[in-house]
Structures are given as structure tokens and as C-alpha cells.
Amino acid sequence: MNATPTAAPPPTGDELPPWLRPRVPAGFKPLATPARFCCIMQKGGSGKSTTAVCLACELALMGLRVRVWDVDAQLGGTTHWLAPKIGEGAGEPANLLHLFNGEASPDEVTYPTQVPNLYVVPSYTSLKQVEIQPPPGAEQVIDWAIEHTAEPFDVEITDCGPALGQLSVAALVGTPNVIIPLKVSGFDLNALTELNRTLRLTKQRLAPDLKISAVLLSEVLRSNLTRDVFDAMCADFPDSLVMGIRQSVKAREASLDGIRLPLHEYAPDATVRHDFRYLAAALVDAERKAA
Numbered sequence: 001m002n003a004t005p006t007a008a009p010p011p012t013g014d015e016l017p018p019w020l021r022p023r024v025p026a027g028f029k030p031l032a033t034p035a036r037f038c039c040i041m042q043k044g045g046s047g048k049s050t051t052a053v054c055l056a057c058e059l060a061l062m063g064l065r066v067r068v069w070d071v072d073a074q075l076g077g078t079t080h081w082l083a084p085k086i087g088e089g090a091g092e093p094a095n096l097l098h099l100f101n102g103e104a105s106p107d108e109v110t111y112p113t114q115v116p117n118l119y120v121v122p123s124y125t126s127l128k129q130v131e132i133q134p135p136p137g138a139e140q141v142i143d144w145a146i147e148h149t150a151e152p153f154d155v156e157i158t159d160c161g162p163a164l165g166q167l168s169v170a171a172l173v174g175t176p177n178v179i180i181p182l183k184v185s186g187f188d189l190n191a192l193t194e195l196n197r198t199l200r201l202t203k204q205r206l207a208p209d210l211k212i213s214a215v216l217l218s219e220v221l222r223s224n225l226t227r228d229v230f231d232a233m234c235a236d237f238p239d240s241l242v243m244g245i246r247q248s249v250k251a252r253e254a255s256l257d258g259i260r261l262p263l264h265e266y267a268p269d270a271t272v273r274h275d276f277r278y279l280a281a282a283l284v285d286a287e288r289k290a291a
């Protein structure tokens with residue numbers, strides 16, 4: 001396997017079989033800050049929100065100032081888990097929809113969370129209006145907002161919904177380093193063809209810097225199928241980090257209403273937490289600032 005070590009320590013916990021160790025291509029380097037990532041895969045439940053939230057938490061723990069964008073009109077994802085600290089008030093607080101409609105500034109839609117250094121741009125089901133009737137220039141809004149934030153963030157991460165519409169394109173334009181979480185199943189593998197097409201067209205037309213940083217096999221279990229899919233992803237994405245995120249009931253429980261804690265607080269020693277810590281260190285060099 002053409003793997004080279006990175007500065008990041010290998011994931012720990014239960015020993016990984018050699019074929020499931022992260023594949024880091026030769027020449028792959030963690031990005032300097034500021035860095036922007038987009039968790040995208042139109043198949044539902046592939047692990048996008050879990051990746052966005054856990055990666056963001058680990059980066060914040062590394063001392064970076066991180067913002068997560070909930071670019072999904074479903075309830076129950078990033079906004080629910082990270083629970084933005086929003087003051088009392090009538091109606092929906094200023095959120096991503098208001099930014100798209102030009103009714104709130106980037107700073108007005110950014111809220112602190114229970115995790116120090118970690119901020120969130122929340123969204124609610126009302127965000128689906130952007131898909132139904134996109135405001136002019138919708139695909140540039142997140143990019144524009146990142147550029148026009150008063151105190152810039154070290155890392156910006158967008159969490160897309162299970163669709164490849166206007167919202168996902170806006171996320172790709174604003175945060176062009178792509179992370180694809182997918183499950184080891186025929187459904188998710190079939191969905192890759194359509195995702196690749198969207199990524200290619202978005203790169204050609206709107207985001208020339210777009211590149212696929214990482215492909216994550218979500219909720220992996222040891223099996224021959226996992227091994228085959230891991231090898232296939234290494235072959236299909238030769239320039240990307242490929243790694244498995246281990247299945248753990250802790251990852252499921254952490255976002256439950258009665259718990260609602262970041263994974264690193266709820267289960268600091270869970271193997272899945274080690275995987276996200278590795279991912280954070282492999283993707284971002286906290287010490288290096290872009291020139």
C-alpha cells in the first residue's frame with residue numbers, strides 16, 4: 001500500500017487490521033490555516049453531520065477557532081447536537097436562511113456553542129426555501145460570508161444535507177476541500193457516481209480549487225466487503241486520505257436529547273473518538289498559517 005506516515009499519531013483503541021489503517025497518499029499534507037472543508041454525500045445517513053461535528057470539536061480542542069455551517073434543512077443534525085447559545089427572543093433566531101436572503105450578516109448568524117472555540121451557523125426547516133426559490137447568487141453566499149466575517153475563523157466546515165441542490169453547491173463553493181463520508185453499502189457506492197459528476201461540474205464552473213481531501217468509510221466493521229471497498233476507494237481517489245471511522249454506539253448516543261454532549265466529552269476514550277482526532281490532525285496543521 002502506498003501509505004506514508006503523517007505527523008498525526010495512528011488511531012488507537014482496538015488494534016486496526018493493517019488493511020484498515022488510514023491510507024495517506026505520498027505528498028499529502030495537512031492544510032495550513034485558514035482551511036475550509038465540506039462534508040458532502042447525497043445519500044442520507046452516511047455520517048456527514050457526525051463527521052462535521054466531531055472533526056470540528058477535535059480541531060477546536062487543538063486550539064483552532066472553528067465554525068460549522070449547518071447547510072441542511074432537516075431538523076436534528078448539527079444545529080441540534082451543537083446547541084448554539086442563542087438568547088431569548090420571539091420566532092426563529094437569525095440563521096443561515098436569513099444570510100441567504102440578505103436579512104442578516106455573517107456575524108449575526110454565527111453563535112458560540114458549549115465547546116470553547118467552536119461556533120455554529122444554525123439552520124431550520126425554513127432553509128428549504130433556498131432550494132425551492134434560490135435567491136440570486138445563492139451559490140456564492142457562503143464563500144462571500146466567510147470572506148466578510150469580522151473575526152476570521154481558522155477552520156470553516158460545512159455540513160451538507162442529503163441532496164445535491166443549490167445548498168450543497170453553495171457549500172462546495174465556500175468550502176472547496178471535500179470530505180466524503182460513505183457507508184460500506186451498495187446504495188452509498190452507487191451514489192458516488194452522481195456525487196462525482198456534481199463535484200466535477202462545480203469545479204469546472206464555480207470552484208476551480210475544489211479537491212477531494214478525504215474519503216471516510218463510516219461505521220466500519222471488519223469484513224471482506226469493508227476491505228474490498230477500502231481498496232476500491234484507495235484506487236478511485238489516489239490523492240485523498242482514505243480511512244475508516246469505526247462503528248460505536250457512543251457516536252449514536254452522544255447526540256441523543258437526554259445526553260447531547262460532544263463525543264469527546266461523552267466518550268473521550270471511544271475508538272471512534274480516536275478516529276476523529278486522527279482525522280483532525282491529518283487534515284489540518286494547527287501550527288502553520290497560510291502565507
Ligand SMILES: Nc1ncnc2c1ncn2[C@@H]1O[C@H](COP(=O)(O)OP(=O)(O)OP(=O)(O)O)[C@@H](O)[C@H]1O
Nearest residue numbers: 044045046047048049050162219246247248251252
Ligand atoms: N461511527 C459511527 N458509529 C455508530 N453510529 C454512527 C457513526 N457515525 C454515525 N453514526 C450514526 O448514524 C446515523 C447517521 O449519521 P449522520 O447523522 O452523521 O449522517 P448524515 O449523513 O449527516 O445524515 P443526513 O443525510 O440525514 O444528514 C446517526 O444516527 C449517527 O449517530
Ligand SMILES: [Mg+2]
Nearest residue numbers: 048049072077
Ligand atoms: Mg446530517
